[in-house]
Amino acid sequence: MSPTWIFDLDNTLHHANPHIFPHINRAMTQYLQQELNLDETAANQLRLDYWQRYGATLSGLMRHHGTDPEHFLWHTHQFPALAHMLRSDRALRHSLLRLPGQKILFTNGPDHYADAVLRQLGIADLFADMISLQSIRYRPKPDPYGFRYILHKHRLRPARCVMVEDSADNLFTAKRLGMRTVWITGSHGRPAYVDWRIRKIAELARIVGQLR
Numbered sequence: 058m059s060p061t062w063i064f065d066l067d068n069t070l071h072h073a074n075p076h077i078f079p080h081i082n083r084a085m086t087q088y089l090q091q092e093l094n095l096d097e098t099a100a101n102q103l104r105l106d107y108w109q110r111y112g113a114t115l116s117g118l119m120r121h122h123g124t125d126p127e128h129f130l131w132h133t134h135q136f137p138a139l140a141h142m143l144r145s146d147r148a149l150r151h152s153l154l155r156l157p158g159q160k161i162l163f164t165n166g167p168d169h170y171a172d173a174v175l176r177q178l179g180i181a182d183l184f185a186d187m188i189s190l191q192s193i194r195y196r197p198k199p200d201p202y203g204f205r206y207i208l209h210k211h212r213l214r215p216a217r218c219v220m221v222e223d224s225a226d227n228l229f230t231a232k233r234l235g236m237r238t239v240w241i242t243g244s245h246g247r248p249a250y251v252d253w254r255i256r257k258i259a260e261l262a263r264i265v266g267q268l269r
C-alpha cells in the first residue's frame with residue numbers, strides 16, 4: 058500500500074525566508090497600521106504578540122478585533138512579483154514525482170496564495186488536494202483540527218500518512234495523531250516525535266524504502 062504524503066508549503070516546498078516571509082510580515086504590519094490606526098512600531102509589536110500567543114496573527118485579530126479573515130488574507134498575501142521572489146530547489150518536481158503514493162498540500166496560508174505558489178513552482182498538478190487556512194475554518198496548525206479534517210475527508214489511516222514539515226510543533230501534532238513525520242531542517246538533533254530529519258525534499262527518496 059502506498060503512503061499518502063502530506064506536505065507543508067512555506068519553508069518545506071520552497072524557501073520562504075529570503076523574500077516571501079519578509080514581504081508577508083511587512084504587509085501584515087501595514088494592514089494593522091491601517092485597520093487599527095497604529096503607528097508602525099505598535100503594529101509590528103501587535104503582529105508579533107498575536108503570532109506568539111495564538112500561532113497566527115490572524116487568530117488574534119479575529120478574536121480581539123472581529124477582523125474579517127478573507128479581507129485580511131487577501132490584502133496581506135499579494136505578490137505581484139512572485140516569480141522573482143520564490144526560491145526553490147531545481148529538482149523539486151523530479152523529487153516529488155519519484156515518491157509513490159498521493160500527495161496532499163496542507164498549509165496555514167490562504168487559498169489564492171498556495172495556488173499561485175504551486176503553479177509558479179510547476180508542481181500544482183502533482184497534488185490530489187490542497188488544504189488551506191480557509192479549508193480548516195482558520196484554525197492553523199498545530200491545532201489538530203486540520204489534521205483530523207484531512208484524515209476524515211480522504212479516509213486515511215494515520216499510520217499510512219507521512220507529514221513533511223519545517224515546523225517541529227506541527228510535527229508534534231501529526232505524530233500524536235499517529236502519522237509518520239519528516240522534519241525539514243538544517244539543525245542537528247531530532248525530537249522523539251520526528252521519525253526522519255532531512256535537509257531538502259530530494260532526500261525523501263531514501264525514506265521510501267523504509268516505509269513498511
Ligand SMILES: [Mg+2]
Binds near residue numbers: 223
Ligand atoms: Mg512551513
